[in-house]
Amino acid sequence: MKKLFIILLCTISSPIFSQDDLMKILDTESKNQVDYATATFKGTRLINGQTIETVNKNHLNFWISHRFGAINSGFIENFFGLDEARIRLGLEYGITDQLTIGAGRSSQEKMYDFYAKYKLLRQSNLIPVTLTLYGSNAISTVATGSALESGTVMKYYDNLERMTYTGQAIIARKFNDKLSLQLMPTFLHFNKAETTDTPNNILALGAGGRLKLSKRLSLSAEYYANFNRPSSSNYHNSLALGFDIETGGHVFQFHLTNSRGMIERQFIAQTTKQWSDGGIFYGFNISRSFSFDKRAKGMNK
Amino acid sequence: MKNFIKLIIITCLTSSTTFGQLFSTQSGETSFFSETPVENISGVNKTVGAILNTSTKEIAVSMKMTAFDFPNKLMQEHFNENYIESDKFPTGLFKGKIVEDIDLTKNGTYDVTAKGQLTLHGITQAREIKGKLTVDNQKITLTSNFDVKLVDHKIDVPKLVFSKIAEVIAVKSKYIFSPYVKK
Numbered sequence: 001m002k003k004l005f006i007i008l009l010c011t012i013s014s015p016i017f018s019q020d021d022l023m024k025i026l027d028t029e030s031k032n033q034v035d036y037a038t039a040t041f042k043g044t045r046l047i048n049g050q051t052i053e054t055v056n057k058n059h060l061n062f063w064i065s066h067r068f069g070a071i072n073s074g075f076i077e078n079f080f081g082l083d084e085a086r087i088r089l090g091l092e093y094g095i096t097d098q099l100t101i102g103a104g105r106s107s108q109e110k111m112y113d114f115y116a117k118y119k120l121l122r123q124s125n126l127i128p129v130t131l132t133l134y135g136s137n138a139i140s141t142v143a144t145g146s147a148l149e150s151g152t153v154m155k156y157y158d159n160l161e162r163m164t165y166t167g168q169a170i171i172a173r174k175f176n177d178k179l180s181l182q183l184m185p186t187f188l189h190f191n192k193a194e195t196t197d198t199p200n201n202i203l204a205l206g207a208g209g210r211l212k213l214s215k216r217l218s219l220s221a222e223y224y225a226n227f228n229r230p231s232s233s234n235y236h237n238s239l240a241l242g243f244d245i246e247t248g249g250h251v252f253q254f255h256l257t258n259s260r261g262m263i264e265r266q267f268i269a270q271t272t273k274q275w276s277d278g279g280i281f282y283g284f285n286i287s288r289s290f291s292f293d294k295r296a297k298g299m300n301k
Numbered sequence: 302m303k304n305f306i307k308l309i310i311i312t313c314l315t316s317s318t319t320f321g322q323l324f325s326t327q328s329g330e331t332s333f334f335s336e337t338p339v340e341n342i343s344g345v346n347k348t349v350g351a352i353l354n355t356s357t358k359e360i361a362v363s364m365k366m367t368a369f370d371f372p373n374k375l376m377q378e379h380f381n382e383n384y385i386e387s388d389k390f391p392t393g394l395f396k397g398k399i400v401e402d403i404d405l406t407k408n409g410t411y412d413v414t415a416k417g418q419l420t421l422h423g424i425t426q427a428r429e430i431k432g433k434l435t436v437d438n439q440k441i442t443l444t445s446n447f448d449v450k451l452v453d454h455k456i457d458v459p460k461l462v463f464s465k466i467a468e469v470i471a472v473k474s475k476y477i478f479s480p481y482v483k484k
Contacts, residue, residue: 022361023396025481026350029327030363033348038367038387039378056374177388215383249375295372 037123040130040174041182043251043287044092044100044117046208047222047240048259048267052132052172052182054119055094058292063090063104065262065285072278081281088262108261109148113138115166123174134168138265149260149272150234152194161192166264168206181209186224188269203227204268216246220253224268238271253285322356324441324478331364331474333449335467342376342467344369351476353441355405360415360443362395362476384456385422394420397430410435413443422454432474441478446471 041051044061055061065088069081078084090113092102098119105112115136123130144156156162165188172182184206193200208222224238242255258275259267273279329349335342349364366387371377381387397417399405411434419428432445449470451458458468 022352022354022359023363023394025323025325025352026361026363029325030350030365033365033368035365035391036367039382059374177386289375291373291375293372293374 035125037174040180052130054100060290061092062288067281067283071280110141113263129173132170136166138164163191164265165189178212197230238267251287323481325352325481329476333472344371358399390423424454443476
C-alpha cells in the first residue's frame with residue numbers, strides 16, 4: 001500500500017507537462033503582474049464635480065456644459081427654464097497619465113477656473129481604492145456690485161477678493177464592472193465671504209456613484225453635504241441625478257440638479273434651489289476626447 | 302528498503318524541478334491592426350506570457366486584455382469596456398500543439414502550424430495557426446500572423462458606434478522564448 005502511494009506520488013510529481021500544466025505555469029507567472037482597475041468612471045466629471053479619472057497622457061478633453069433655467073421658473077415667463085442657460089466651456093490635458101491640468105470659463109458670475117488633478121493611488125489587486133487629489137482656483141470677473149444667485153450684492157475692491165480655492169481628496173472604488181462609488185471630502189476657501197455670517201472656509205463631503213445599465217448607458221448620482229453652513233444661510237446641499245450615454249469619441253451626460261453653477265464654489269457652497277419645491281435645473285455635459293499621442297498621428301483619416 | 306524508498310522520493314522531488322524541455326517568455330508581443338474607412342485602430346501588448354515544450358511541441362499563450370496599449374486611450378477604454386469586456390473575460394488564451402514532425406531541439410527555422418484552442422471574449426474556437434519558429438541554441442523565436450473574426454468570438458459592435466469597426470482583425474505575434482526557470 002505504502003509502495004503504491006509512493007509510486008503514485010512519483011507519477012504526479014514527475015515532469016509530464018500536459019497543456020493544462022503549461023497554462024498553470026503561465027498563470028502562476030502572471031500572478032506577479034499588478035492588475036489595475038480601469039474605467040471606474042466614464043468621464044473626468046461625474047455630474048457637476050470631478051471623478052477620480054484623469055486625462056490620459058497627451059490627450060485633450062473638451063467639455064461643453066449647459067444648465068437650463070429652473071423647472072419651476074414658469075411656462076409663460078421662462079418656458080420651464082428652456083429660455084435661458086448657463087454654460088461652461090472647459091479644456092483639460094493629460095501631462096502624464098496621472099497628472100491633468102485644466103481650465104474653464106463659466107457664464108455664471110463670468111468665472112474662470114484653473115485646476116490640477118493628480119492620481120496618487122490606483123485601485124489594483126494590491127490597493128482597494130483609487131485616490132485622486134484635486135485643487136482649483138476660480139476667479140470671478142463679473143463687474144463689482146453685481147448680485148449673486150442668492151441676491152447678495154458683491155463689492156470687490158481688489159482681484160484677490162474675487163478668488164476661491166478648492167481642495168479635494170477623491171476616493172473611489174470600482175466594485176464590479178457595473179458599480180463604482182466615490183467619496184469627495186472637500187475644503188473650500190473664499191477670499192471674500194458673501195456676508196459676515198458666512199464662513200470663509202467651508203467643509204463639505206461629497207458622495208457619488210455610477211451604475212452601468214448597459215455597455216454604453218449608466219446612471220449617476222452625486223450629493224454634496226456642507227458641514228459648517230450657518231443656520232441663517234439660504235443655501236442648500238447639492239443633489240444631482242443623471243445618466244451618461246457614451247458613443248465613439250463622446251460622452252453625453254444628461255442630468256437634473258438643484259445647483260446651477262458648474263464649479264465647486266457654486267454647486268457646493270452656493271446652491272440656492274431645492275428639489276422639494278421644483279427648483280431643479282436640467283442640463284447636459286458633452287465631452288470630446290482628442291489624442292495627441294505621436295503614434296496616433298495619421299490614425300485619424 | 303527504507304533507503305531505497307528515500308532514494309525514490311528524492312528522485313521524484315528533484316526530477317519535478319528540472320524543466321529542460323520548457324521554454325518561456327513573459328514579454329511576448331501581440332499586436333493587432335484594424336483598418337476602417339474612418340480611422341485605424343491598433344493595439345499592442347508587450348507582456349504576453351507564452352510557454353513552449355520542445356519535446357511534446359505543446360504551446361500555451363496567455364495575455365491580459367487590459368495590457369493592450371493603444372495610441373488613442375479612448376479606443377483602449379472602449380476595447381476593454383465595450384468589446385472585449387475585460388472585467389468579465391480578463392485573458393486571451395491559446396493552447397495547442399505543433400503538428401509538424403520536426404525536432405525543436407535542433408537549430409534551424411521551421412514553418413509551423415499550431416493546432417489548438419483560441420479563447421477570446423470567453424469563447425473558445427478550434428484554430429490552426431501558422432507561424433515561423435527559429436531555434437538558435439537556447440533562444441527560440443516564434444512569429445505568427447492570423448486573423449480573428451469578431452463574430453467567431455461573439456464580440457458585438459453596437460449600432461450606435463459612429464466609426465465602423467472591421468469585422469476581421471489582423472493579429473501579429475512575436476515571442477522570444479528562453480529556457481524556463483521556476484521562480
